[in-house]
Amino acid sequence: MLKVSERGTALPMSPYRKLTPFADAAKQRGVGVYHLNIGQPDVETPPAMLAAVQQASIRVLEYSPTAGYPSYRHKLAAYYQRLGIVVAADDILVTTGGSEALLFAFMCCFNPGDEVIVPEPFYGPYLGFALATGVRLVAVTASFKSGYALPPIAEVAARITPRTRAVLICNPNNPTGYVYTRTELAELLDVCRAHDLYLLSDEAYREFCYDAEFVSPLQLPGADEHVVLLDTISKRYSACGARIGAFVTKNRALYQAAFKFAQLRVSPPGLAQVFAEAAADLPSSYFDHTKTEYRARRDLMLRRLRAMPGVQCPTPDGAFYIMARLPVDDAERFAQWLLESFQHHGHTVMISPAAGFYATPGAGRDEVRLAYVINQPAIEAAMDCLAEGLLHYPGRTLAQASASALHTPTLLS
Structure with missing residues (x-):
């Protein structure tokens, strides 16, 4: 009998896409679905980026260099330098x-x-x-009550074994929206240097920090050999479909190893690099309106969530996600029920159960991630659906949640 590989069998479904068949079925029944499950912004992609592709004078669409077009890599290096991240074009591998x-x-x-x-x-x-x-992914659990701050550095260090090779962070964090402080990052880097580990920093949301300063560990002293910056244009320019990212490191041996893997796929997409290069020419003021809009959406969603009995959520300082604890028996069961068995004025809402964002069994069972990537009137309508859904869900635990709330410390805001 033919069998798929063990790794293919073991791979989990995406926590934010696994309920898509139920959303599709709801739409086929004529139910509108507000998508709060995935970080797909509705903010307009900058017209200058689209125009660059439309106006490109290309007779033959050839392979680009394996590391990406030099012109784009130089512009990307200049972008990082403006942020205080001192790298050169030769430190960047376009992905x-x-x-x-x-x-x-x-x-x-x-x-x-x-x-x-x-x-x-x-x-x-x-x-x-x-x-x-x-x-092997080794999790160290951040506290809901602390707003998902980095766990005490001693807890991180306690997870180190002879097989540990790196610490991986997302900053600002997806799914929590937490923004790591300079002190937290310095402590992480110190641990990585002391134990000869890499520090992998996923920085997809760096432009979207609302109440905290963004710091990249690549800005810190002693980072050069240890830090790998992982990047993408998807979120900052509302260009998820372009599929252009970057692997950035000053560690030459690591860069050369990554370059060999990059040769296996020959080159990154050529037209998408033209598109991305145009983004590098946008003024820094481009983000002013986008940031203001996301902040307003965040504040609206927080206000609506906190008005729902039994719902608790910390205030995220960045990205465009909110983690919320709901008065339900099982968030995944609730999310599926919303799509299969519920509608409010002809609509329902799709949310991401949080268990898929944890490695610890049983963790996040009553939590969900909500993406505030739709416009404010749509958020209002989606929150109406969620509030009604929580009132009518057969597995609600509102009585227990209300009682426990009397003894729950105030969350960070």
Whole structure:
């Protein structure tokens, strides 16, 4: 009998896409679905980026260089330098989205059986990358009550074994929206230097920090050999479909290893690099309106969630996600019920159960991730659906939640 590989069988479904068949079925029944499950912004992609592709004078669409077009890499280096991240074009490997940058990191920093320490909840595909490459993901759990701050550095250090090769963070964090402080990052880097570990920094949301300063560990003293910056244009320019990212490191041996993996896929997408290069010419003021809009959406969603009996949520300082604790028996069962059995004025809402963002069994069972990537009137309508759904869900635990809330410390705001 033909069988698929063990890694193919072991890979988990995406925590934010696994309920898509139920959403599709709801739409076929004529029910509108508000998508709060996935970080797909509705903010307009900059017209200058689209125009660059439309106006490109290309007779033959050839392979680009394996590392990406030099013109784009130089502009990307200048972008990082404006942020205080001192890198050169030769430190940058253009990738097919941030996902390929992550894959290169896992392939180059680990051997099968090695370990990577990751604060949880974490970006769900990290677990898939670990399973696909034979790496063991070791979680250290961040506290809901602390707003998902980095766990005490002693807890991180306690997870280190002879097989540990790296610590992986997402900053600002997906799914929590937490922004790591300079002190937290310096402590992480000190641990990595002391134990000869890589520090992998996924920075897809750096432009979207609302109440905290963004710091990249690559800005810190002593970072050059240890830090790998993993990047993408998907979120900052509302260009998820372009599939252009970057693997950035000043560690030359690591860069050369990643370059060899990049040669296996020959080159990153050529037209998408033209598109991305145009983004590098946008003024920094481009983000002013986008940031203001996301902040307003965040504040609206927080206000509506906190008005729902039994719902608790910390205030995220960055990205465009909110983690919420709901008065339900099982968040995944509730999310599926919303799509299968519920509607409010002809609509329902799709949310991401948080268990898929944890490695610890049973963790996040009553939590969900909500993406505030739709416009404010749509958020209002989606929150109406969620509030009604919580009132009518057969597995609600509102009585217990209300009683326990009397003894729950105030969350960070």
